[in-house]
Amino acid sequence: MTAPFDDLRDESQQLDSLVAALTPEQWAAPTPAPRWTVAHQIAHLAWTDRAALLAMGDPEAFAAEVAKALAAPESFVDDGADEGAAQEPAALLARWRDGREELQEALRAAAASKAKFPWYGPPMSAASMATGRLMETWAHGEDVAEALGVERPPTGRLRHVARIGVRARDFAFAAHGLPAPDAEFRVELVGPGGELWAYGSEGAGQRVTGPALDFCLLVTQRAHRDDLAVRADGPDADRWLDIAQAFAGPPGRGRPPKGPRPGPAA
Known part of the structure; x- marks a missing residue:
């Protein structure tokens, strides 16, 4: 019962360790996602954690957010990331930490029930919500790691x-x-x-x-x-x-191929 929640906590902490001591210049570093900096990546995670809390606590208010997403599918996610990325790095980091801790508590409290909560895709149980958040945390963590020139070893998560x-x-x-x-x-x-x-x-x-x-x-x-x-x-x-896509919503833009790797120097 605790595995998805523990793994989400550990995945979040691993990413936290990458960004906790970054300089303002590093927070502004571009990532592989077009126009998104490291700050955008963390802002998106904080924004989505808050969306998950809203879905669990106020389904009607969350439905209004879904309606906004449907009305502006090309800009809704970027707008949320832009807003968060405009914060000072310390404030953004604190916001992400507070939100993910609050979500952890809510998910664990709901784990024993069979309740399902609305989402941008199919409704999800607390365990499914946790695994979905882990998936996003890992994926956006990959973008952050690439921007910082860090190679993260894969884990069983x-x-x-x-x-x-x-x-x-x-x-x-x-x-x-x-x-x-x-x-x-x-x-x-x-x-x-x-x-x-x-x-x-x-x-x-x-x-x-x-x-x-x-x-x-x-x-x-x-x-x-x-x-x-x-x-x-x-x-x-x-x-x-x-x-293939593991995330809810419309198809993503994906990434272009990097092409053949250069061979050894002659």
Whole structure:
């Protein structure tokens, strides 16, 4: 019962350790997301934590926020990030810390119930909300790490991200106006410790295989498929890897391929 909440706490703390001592110049450093700085990334997490608290505590008010998102799908998320990024770094950091701690308490208090809370996608239980927040924290943490030139080793917490990515398969097709495949896929991923994470029947006719880290980068759209070692066997599975997304809302812009890595100097 506590695993998703503990893992969300630990994932947030790992990212916190990256940004806690940054200079104002580093907070303003550009990240791979167009126009977003490190401050935008943290502001977005703080903003989304507050949205989750609103969904849990005042569904009617949250429905009004969803209506705003639907009315301005191209700017709603950016507007929230811009507002937070305009704060002084210390104030932004304190806001993120306070919000995520409040959300932790609310999620743990709701864990024993079977209640589901509204979201920008399907309604979610407290545990599902926690895993969704972990997925976002990890994904935006990747952007922050890249901006700072830091390489973060993958952890077993990625199992939450992978599971969301697999479960969101049909949503990804729907988000692109495509019918979902009738048959399930077999997804086999190699975890950070060499363990196998498997989803779907062993007898499924179509498969996706590869490192768990690469699959998570793919479904959070932090890297282009061409730069990852994720492979598909079957036409529908192949199509899925082009459109996969683990997050709610419309399809993201994704990232362009980085192209071949330079070889050794002659």
